[in-house]
Amino acid sequence: MTLATTEPAARERAMPMPRRRGLLQRIWHHRHDYLYVLPAIGVMLLVIAYPVYYTVYLSFFSTPPNLALEDKIFVGLKNYGTVLTAESVHEATWNTWVWTIWSTFFAFVIGFGAALALNRAFLGRGLLRGTLLVPYVISAVAASYIWRWIYHSDFGVIGALSVQFGLTERPINFLDDRNNVMASLIVVNVWKEFPFAMIMMLAGLQTVPEQLLRAAQVDGANALQRFWHVTLPHVKGVTLVTVLLLLVTNLNSFTIPWIMTGGGPAGASEIWITHIYQIAFGRIRFGLASAYSVILFIVMMGLGYFYVRALTSGDERTPA
Numbered sequence: 001m002t003l004a005t006t007e008p009a010a011r012e013r014a015m016p017m018p019r020r021r022g023l024l025q026r027i028w029h030h031r032h033d034y035l036y037v038l039p040a041i042g043v044m045l046l047v048i049a050y051p052v053y054y055t056v057y058l059s060f061f062s063t064p065p066n067l068a069l070e071d072k073i074f075v076g077l078k079n080y081g082t083v084l085t086a087e088s089v090h091e092a093t094w095n096t097w098v099w100t101i102w103s104t105f106f107a108f109v110i111g112f113g114a115a116l117a118l119n120r121a122f123l124g125r126g127l128l129r130g131t132l133l134v135p136y137v138i139s140a141v142a143a144s145y146i147w148r149w150i151y152h153s154d155f156g157v158i159g160a161l162s163v164q165f166g167l168t169e170r171p172i173n174f175l176d177d178r179n180n181v182m183a184s185l186i187v188v189n190v191w192k193e194f195p196f197a198m199i200m201m202l203a204g205l206q207t208v209p210e211q212l213l214r215a216a217q218v219d220g221a222n223a224l225q226r227f228w229h230v231t232l233p234h235v236k237g238v239t240l241v242t243v244l245l246l247l248v249t250n251l252n253s254f255t256i257p258w259i260m261t262g263g264g265p266a267g268a269s270e271i272w273i274t275h276i277y278q279i280a281f282g283r284i285r286f287g288l289a290s291a292y293s294v295i296l297f298i299v300m301m302g303l304g305y306f307y308v309r310a311l312t313s314g315d316e317r318t319p320a
Contacts (some may be wrong), residue, residue, distance in 0.1 A: 005301040007082070030185070046176065052297070055293055055297075056294055058286060059079055059291035059293075059294050060075065060076055060077070060079070060127070061073060061074055061075060062074075063077070063288075064160040064285075065284040078289070079287050082291070083288065083295060085292050088270070088275070090294070091267055092267070092270045092272055095182060095271050096251065096271040096272045097181055097267060099182065099185070099250060099271050100247060100250040103190055103246070103250045104243060104246040104247050105283075106190040107193040107194045107197050107246055108243055110190065111195065111196065111197025111199075112197060112201045113206075114198040114200045115151050115197075115201035115202040116201075116205065118132075118198070118202055119205045119206065122218075130199055132198060134195075135191050136195035138192075140255040143191075143256070143257035144255060144260050145259065147188045148175070148260050150258070151173070151175050151260075153176060153185055153233075154171065156171060158172065158174070158265075159171025159172050161271070163285065175265075176264075176265055177270040178265055178266065181265065181268050181269045182268065184219055185188035185269055188260065189253065191248075196242075196245075197242055200238055200245075201239070203238065204234070204237075204238030204239070206237070207234060208234045212230050213231075216229065216230050218241045237310065240309065240310045241310050244310060245307070247303055248303050248304070251272070251273075251299070251300065253271070253273065253308075257270075258273075258274050258277070262274070263278060273296075276289050276292045276293055279292060
């Protein structure tokens with residue numbers, strides 16, 4: 001009885017060893033293949049790993065503007081405490097979440113709606129698809145300057161039309177008003193990003209089996225029921241990936257807010273990226289900006305984790 005009971009336990013304890021040995025054997029068997037990727041690994045270490053390491057290292061030092069970078073002063077975690085307690089950082093954090101959440105929401109909703117409209121055949125669909133892609137392919141710098149002129153309080157098209165049609169007594173102040181600036185920037189960002197969501201969701205919609213939609217229609221399901229019970233479950237994966245990519249992109253947005261307002265007026269449109277830039281290159285506080293960047297990097301790594309989980313969820317469900 002003792003031998004019978006101990007044998008399975010011993011066999012179970014011994015099972016991971018062959019797996020580990022098999023993994024090491026596969027790595028050793030393909031050791032020559034890794035030589036081909038060594039140059040790419042070297043480049044990645046040079047342009048990604050070292051800057052990340054130096055940023056983390058620099059975040060523990062104070063770099064006053066009157067000192068050279070090599071004369072930095074070790075301050076430990078003081079920079080992190082300063083970042084987490086500064087009122088300007090709290091305002092930039094609030095602006096960042098408003099910018100990120102609303103930009104992501106509206107870009108996805110408009111993009112998904114455009115994808116649903118373009119998923120069915122009609123005359124001129126190809127031309128409309130190409131037209132809707134124009135905002136996405138335009139340079140963000142060029143788009144920012146164009147929208148600055150559209151929003152201009154004296155010479156802008158929107159202000160002139162609002163006065164001409166009697167909607168307002170004077171041109172609307174979009175970018176110089178604290179109450180209007182963030183909404184105005186979000187409109188520009190959504191206009192720039194919704195084609196990306198449209199492309200992603202259109203690709204997802206084209207994977208929905210036509211047979212299932214027809215079977216649901218035969219069973220008496222209306223258009224809303226077919227969309228809710230057939231289409232949405234099939235595009236759930238691409239929806240999650242699209243939303244996560246939009247979140248990461250918006251958290252990293254710099255060009256549109258910086259060119260259009262520079263974080264103004266009075267910090268009303270300051271977000272994390274522009275604030276870090278101001279601290280580093282405006283105030284010459286590289287240590288403080290590095291600590292700020294490390295915190296942002298941790299947030300981005302958290303989103304990256306969920307992104308990888310979303311990409312690999314299908315592989316985990318697939319039986320070996």
